[in-house]
Amino acid sequence: MEKGYVHVYTGNGKGKTTAALGLALRAVCAGKKVYFAQFVKGMDYSELKAEILLDKLTMKQFGRDCFIFNNPTEKDFKMAEEGLKEIKKVLWEEDYDVVVLDEVNIALYYKLFNLDDFVHILKNRKEHIEVILTGRKAPEEIIELADLVTEMKEVKHYYGKGVQARIGIEK
């Protein structure tokens, strides 16, 4: 099996989680098995239903039902830590082809788990696994080790016009 690469989608523009979802869909279409984990957030997003529609996709959330804007709580730390334990199993022992760690950059930014631990888990994964890391504020070390990095740059956003996040579009 060929070597898998590490992608990072970061920056403050819309399209990071969405691109990860698109990659998951494309991979499933090609018969690949995909694990899609969301860190930091645990809201009831439409995309969670993708697991029902797509056989080869597993969706998991390791966050509370609100985004962390400021100080993470003890529960945030606990859930992220449990998530990381699960991810280690997925990357080291299970048989996925593509693993998405959505918002993991934010988890690292808030130090919900240790960067060195995370990098250790990532670097020692089954070699063929393609890994997608998303979220603003990707740490320098993550940019460094990634094979592909795209910055989603916000040029214009309708949130500025007062448009709220809408079901099926943003959530």
Add this chain to the structure above:
Amino acid sequence: MEKGYVHVYTGNGKGKTTAALGLALRAVCAGKKVYFAQFVKGMDYSELKAEILLDKLTMKQFGRDCFIFNNPTEKDFKMAEEGLKEIKKVLWEEDYDVVVLDEVNIALYYKLFNLDDFVHILKNRKEHIEVILTGRKAPEEIIELADLVTEMKEVKHYYGKGVQARIGIEK
């Protein structure tokens, strides 16, 4: 029904078509009906199979089986023109909630059809339709009329390392 907005995903980084695919998936998960058109390209991408996996998704291609890198041929013009005619019907008469026009920015850049004609069709669409326009080199007029614009900026790409486009990841 609420007003739909126009998104643009442009720039030279990876993630534009992929984000559009992700948005299509999220919309379908929320019960929306999605039309996904690819201009300029007609290759056998994995994502075309998404139509089989997802009931509410329609995929169409209006391009030849290679990307236009330089001078478009007569066939490129003809296919794009036919595509635009179809898109007019989709946006004005049919009952889709989300319409993706993948690589339409490139079609406009190569003047495969007229910008004013395109803008006319777009502006007079059924008001509730959310429209997603992708591709490098989005014309200024398109940026101007869009409600949301993200530039996918290439920070690092493995194509530089000699990695080829892979089935289920890039195509």
